[in-house]
Amino acid sequence: MDGRTAEFLEHVRSGGLVETGDWMPDEYRARLTKFVEMHANSELMGVLPERDWILRAPTLQRKLALTAKIQDEVGHAQLLYRVVEDLGKPRDACLDDLIAGKSKFHNVFHYPTCTWGDVGVIAWLVDAAAIISQKALLKCSYAPYARIMRKICWEESFHILHGRDVVLTLVTGTNEQRELVQEALDRWWEPLMMFHGNPIPADDDPMVHWRIKSQANEEARQQFLEGYVPQVRELGLTVPDSKLRRGDDGTWTYTEPDWDRLMAVVSGHGPASAERLAFRRLSREEVDWVARTVLAEAA
């Protein structure tokens, strides 16, 4: 490591911040770009499971809330692609790589949404898991990303409440409605346990090393379990993991997710990966004329 890189590392590790125009080591720029790009991709792909339910939402109020949430998430993708562009990768290149399967998006968006119960569980628990990671990103060494995360976290705040409200309505409804939630929880628990990634120790995680992330994967998962398992259980729902328990020291033990399967899912082999990417490809083709018209008119 050359002196300049060592100095940079010391700067970020001791809490120093980096702005767009500042010098940064190539490895830092590359890792940061890939990370923010995946975040942007996830926001963009994350609306597709919910989009499937706009027309099938049970009431007008739910339809409007769901649409507003989707609008927020697409907005987050735009904000994040902007951060990526300032790091040197154009938005078009990001979208090309996404539909070509060259870049990744979050594991939870590779699964189908089978019922309205899934919509509730996603908005409540997937968003809860996401906000744990996102809050930790407020401390990211790259200040433009941390600033955008403040705006994103603010907008996310109603999403979890919306999800919790959907779930509460279902569990206080008919037996069939309650069943919808339990079945959705059964489907989503494994992806949720994979959400924060494998339990790589913070010291070995290059993202923590450069203080792009400030939280170890396992720490995030423990925070999720500590916060949400009691909330799930108090509704009379069963978490589908017989090994799940809280130790005397407050540490949760659980069935180890299949990390190879997680790798397979995020590299495009999840149950809904192909369908989602095909849809994104199609919509990119369909709106291409809009982009061309707008740019031509402005020229």
Added chain:
Amino acid sequence: MTATRVWEVFRRERAGAPMQHAGSIAAPDERFAEIYAREQYGRRGESEALWLVPRGAVAEIDDFVDEFDLKYRRVDGYSIKERLREARERAGTVEG
């Protein structure tokens, strides 16, 4: 076909509050810049005013020299390289 340009967005959260940098947007022209800025930074009622400034119009000052830190008597108190380059450019003696 033209490329998009970048505008820096500043927002006033409520009456009397200072304009603060909010982020940036990329747009093909001013009309789209306004539409995108409204969408990204105003649609949730979080702003009562926005300023859009083309990125190139922002003049940044980020060096604040402290004349009393005695750097002039140390070798690291002199940055020759950048100004030598500029001097050579002006004189038209840049090699290569």
